[in-house]
Amino acid sequence: MFQIAKEHKGFGKQILLLAKNELIKKYKGAVIGPLWSVVKPLFTLFVYWFAFEIGLKSAGNVQVIFPELGKAGGTYEYSRFLFMLIGFIPWFFINESIVEGAKSIRLNRQFVNKVSFPVSTIMTYTSVARLYVHIFLTVLMYLYVTFIGGKMKLPGMEEAVSGGIAPSIYNVQILFYMPLMFIFFLVLSWSTAPMSAFSRDFENMIISVMSGIFWLSGIIYDSYLLAGKNPPADWLRKLMLFNPINFFANGYRNCFLYNRWFWEYKTELIIFLAEFVIIILLGIFNYNRLRKRLPDVL
Amino acid sequence: MSEAIISFNNVSKEYTLYKSDRERFRALFLKPRNPKINKALNGVTFEVNRGESIGIIGDNGAGKSTILKMITGVAFPSEGEVKVNGKVAALLELTAGFSTEMTGRENIYLKGYILGLKDSYIHEIEERIIDFAQLGDYIDQPVRTYSSGMKMRLGFAINVNIDPDILVVDEALSVGDASFKRKCKDKINEIIDGGTTVLYVSHNPESVIEICDRALYLRKGVLMFDGDVHEAFDMYTKVKEEEKAKKAAAKKKK
Numbered sequence: 350m351f352q353i354a355k356e357h358k359g360f361g362k363q364i365l366l367l368a369k370n371e372l373i374k375k376y377k378g379a380v381i382g383p384l385w386s387v388v389k390p391l392f393t394l395f396v397y398w399f400a401f402e403i404g405l406k407s408a409g410n411v412q413v414i415f416p417e418l419g420k421a422g423g424t425y426e427y428s429r430f431l432f433m434l435i436g437f438i439p440w441f442f443i444n445e446s447i448v449e450g451a452k453s454i455r456l457n458r459q460f461v462n463k464v465s466f467p468v469s470t471i472m473t474y475t476s477v478a479r480l481y482v483h484i485f486l487t488v489l490m491y492l493y494v495t496f497i498g499g500k501m502k503l504p505g506m507e508e509a510v511s512g513g514i515a516p517s518i519y520n521v522q523i524l525f526y527m528p529l530m531f532i533f534f535l536v537l538s539w540s541t542a543p544m545s546a547f548s549r550d551f552e553n554m555i556i557s558v559m560s561g562i563f564w565l566s567g568i569i570y571d572s573y574l575l576a577g578k579n580p581p582a583d584w585l586r587k588l589m590l591f592n593p594i595n596f597f598a599n600g601y602r603n604c605f606l607y608n609r610w611f612w613e614y615k616t617e618l619i620i621f622l623a624e625f626v627i628i629i630l631l632g633i634f635n636y637n638r639l640r641k642r643l644p645d646v647l
Numbered sequence: 648m649s650e651a652i653i654s655f656n657n658v659s660k661e662y663t664l665y666k667s668d669r670e671r672f673r674a675l676f677l678k679p680r681n682p683k684i685n686k687a688l689n690g691v692t693f694e695v696n697r698g699e700s701i702g703i704i705g706d707n708g709a710g711k712s713t714i715l716k717m718i719t720g721v722a723f724p725s726e727g728e729v730k731v732n733g734k735v736a737a738l739l740e741l742t743a744g745f746s747t748e749m750t751g752r753e754n755i756y757l758k759g760y761i762l763g764l765k766d767s768y769i770h771e772i773e774e775r776i777i778d779f780a781q782l783g784d785y786i787d788q789p790v791r792t793y794s795s796g797m798k799m800r801l802g803f804a805i806n807v808n809i810d811p812d813i814l815v816v817d818e819a820l821s822v823g824d825a826s827f828k829r830k831c832k833d834k835i836n837e838i839i840d841g842g843t844t845v846l847y848v849s850h851n852p853e854s855v856i857e858i859c860d861r862a863l864y865l866r867k868g869v870l871m872f873d874g875d876v877h878e879a880f881d882m883y884t885k886v887k888e889e890e891k892a893k894k895a896a897a898k899k900k901k
Contacts, residue, residue: 374747374748460744465720548672548675641723
């Protein structure tokens with residue numbers, strides 16, 4: 350931790366500058382430039398909208414029963430696309446963070462084996478570049494939720510309502526979830542980036558795993574899995590809580606859809622925080638262990 | 648007794664050579680099984696005092712660049728301790744280490760921050776650097792648009808204008824056309840005359856003797872000699888001749 354903190358000291362302005370250049374580098378030569386970072390996710394969303402609103406219409410709305418309330422709390426029903434949209438926004442960031450984060454040191458090797466550079470800031474500035482995009486997408490998503498919204502039927506309602514969701518105090522939780530998400534996946538890359546730089550196999554392993562993780566996470570379905578006729582076994586539902594991607598997908602829905610505070614479901618929060626501590630310790634351990642070996646292998 | 652600006656204390660550097668990518672992957676988690684180790688440096692100890700000029704001589708693979716890399720903070724020793732007290736300007740790979748999307752000017756600042764310089768100080772030397780590099784309007788263009796000569800000039804200009812405490816020079820350095828080369832030589836000499844500590848790597852005895860009083864002679868990672876530059880070269884030639892004689896003898900036996 351001390352080494353990483355020391356490397357960041359006084360480098361803040363450079364991190365922002367390098368982050369800006371990271372975006373330029375990614376989209377240079379493209380006609381619409383950085384707009385690509387928005388177009389790509391929008392297209393993905395369109396594809397899923399088409400699949401679930403047109404093709405798989407029988408999948409129906411998403412029904413959610415909150416574990417801390419149990420069946421007695423009633424079933425909340427949301428339009429699938431609205432539900433999905435809010436889950437996708439953190440997912441885009443998480444997916445890119447894990448995959449690109451792991452590659453970051455290898456792709457910036459000129460800073461490792463040619464000059465003396467605070468290597469841990471490489472992960473930070475590439476991450477900040479993604480955060481810019483994420484903030485922009487979150488704003489777009491908020492506008493959509495507020496002005497267009499979708500169908501929902503909450504317990505106690507006779508009929509489903511439709512339309513935009515008025516801003517609420519729960520929205521401010523984004524100031525908790527977004528920075529936490531940024532830090533969590535940055536810290537994760539303290540482990541994955543040096544390891545991927547060391548062994549290309551490790552990098553490929555991460556990329557392969559990530560291509561499947563989407564379907565194991567509650568992005569287009571509800572990860573609490575309590576609603577419906579045949580909910581899965583208890584241990585399986587508990588296992589879902591160990592996936593940090595679910596924590597953030599549900600967290601963003603807490604802010605914009607569920608009107609629920611982050612501390613309401615304590616089990617989920619505690620499991621996440623415990624994982625966070627482990628990831629921090631692993632990150633510090635792996636970075637310090639591999640930092641001095643990196644210039645020799647890159 | 649003047650203070651040591653660079654000190655190597657029993658420094659060794661090992662490079663692990665992995666037999667396959669599988670071994671490499673395994674080494675992430677476990678200690679490698681009977682790994683092949685290449686010892687680039689073996690128990691090297693020396694000190695350099697402020698203001699001294701030192702030549703480093705030896706054949707390819709003797710460990711010269713490993714020592715320079717450790718002084719510039721790019722590589723780290725496997726054993727022992729390296730201490731460097733001061734700003735190091737490295738005239739080694741001048742075109743490397745730029746952020747290619749940033750402008751030349753922004754790269755000056757980036758480099759400055761890496762060296763731990765303050766904003767105000769970088770601002771002060773900025774014009775000097777731009778002047779020296781002769782980049783004209785290109786200074787505000789991204790570095791990726793530069794020719795390799797321009798990159799080199801910028802790299803050189805930054806390194807020599809930060810008022811380094813230690814200057815690391817590789818003689819094999821090429822910095823473009825003849826007139827700029829002369830300018831570089833003059834600047835290097837100016838820095839040396841200014842009392843900066845210099846580490847000079849070269850195969851060419853004359854240029855080392857011209858600049859340095861003391862030399863380190865390295866052979867296969869071992870420091871063979873540390874002392875007067877003339878004696879160092881005498882030994883270097885002697886060892887080389889012996890080697891040649893041995894080789895010839897071995898050939899005869901066959």
